[in-house]
Every structure is written in C-alpha cells, then in structure tokens.
Amino acid sequence: MPRFRSLYWLPAFLMILALAAGCGSKAPVEVNPEAVKKELAGKKWFCKEMFRRDVRGDAPLTLEFKEDGTVSGSGGCNAFTGTYALEGDGLRFAPLAATKKSCGPAADEQEFTYLSFLARVTKAKVEGDELDLFIEGQLGSMHFTASEGGGFSLW
Numbered sequence: 001m002p003r004f005r006s007l008y009w010l011p012a013f014l015m016i017l018a019l020a021a022g023c024g025s026k027a028p029v030e031v032n033p034e035a036v037k038k039e040l041a042g043k044k045w046f047c048k049e050m051f052r053r054d055v056r057g058d059a060p061l062t063l064e065f066k067e068d069g070t071v072s073g074s075g076g077c078n079a080f081t082g083t084y085a086l087e088g089d090g091l092r093f094a095p096l097a098a099t100k101k102s103c104g105p106a107a108d109e110q111e112f113t114y115l116s117f118l119a120r121v122t123k124a125k126v127e128g129d130e131l132d133l134f135i136e137g138q139l140g141s142m143h144f145t146a147s148e149g150g151g152f153s154l155w
Contacts, residue, residue: 033086039126040065043146045073050117051140057107061114063131063144071096075111077103091124091133117142 047061048054055061062073065084071093072081080098084091096115102108121142123134132141 033088036086036089036124036126037065037067040124040131041067043129045131045144045146047114047142047144049140049143050113051135051138051142055110057110059103059107061110063118075114077101077107077111080115086124089123089125091121093118093121095119 043064045063045065047063057076059074059076061076064072066072069083069085070081071084072079074080075098078099078101080096082096083094085094096118098115103111117135118133120135120138121133122136125132125134125141129146131144131146133144134141
C-alpha cells in the first residue's frame, strides 16, 4: 500500500512543480529610447536581408541614424532622408523623401520594396553591430549589419 501512495503523489508533485516554474513576473522590460538612439547613431547600417530574402545588387541598401532624430540612407539607387521616433523598443519612420532616379527594373523594384518596408517598421532590436527592424504581423525582419562612423565599407 505505501508504494501505491508514492506513485499517486508523484504526478501531483510534478504538476505543482511545473505550475510553480511558470509563475513569475511577466512585466515588460523598460527600454530606454536614449540608450537605443546611442546604439543606432554613428554607424552606417547595411541591409543584408529583408524578411528572409537576401539583398542583391551592386549598390548597398543603407540607413544612418543621427542623434537629432533624423535618418538618411540609400535605397541602392536613390538617396533618402527623413525622421524617426523611438518609444521603448518601438521605432517609426516619418514619411521618407527620396530622389527619383531610375536604375533599372531590378534595382528600382528592390528599392521600392526597401522603402515600403521602412515605412511600415514598428519595432527595432539592436545588439552591437546587428540591427533587426520588424513590422507587426510580418514573419522575420529586415536584418542590418553596421560599419562604425558611417564610412565606406567593402563587403
């Protein structure tokens, strides 16, 4: 009879242990927008992947954040500029102004896609020289790597 009781209590004990492990603070971690801004600024970010698709072409897709809240970059063919706003881990770009040169169908399409995605960004995650921009409801991210000082980079 004692062996039967231990087999009866073992599953109950394991269930209580599993439930207790799930208890804990689920409070969101506060993100300091000024700290994020310092991580973003002073680097030239190169887009390597847009939502699980590699970026192709000879001219890089770039972003450069400034501490004054402005952003500029290249869509691979045209330069663009605008402003951005950070709130926690949220990031939003105001409408971006771009030059209107054509560089051929493939380059034009990639640039259109890049700028369209930037306009829909809702969240950023930066870890050192890696930046991911997310769009709510979209799988994957826009993945960037950085170069210090916004200078020229061979990759």
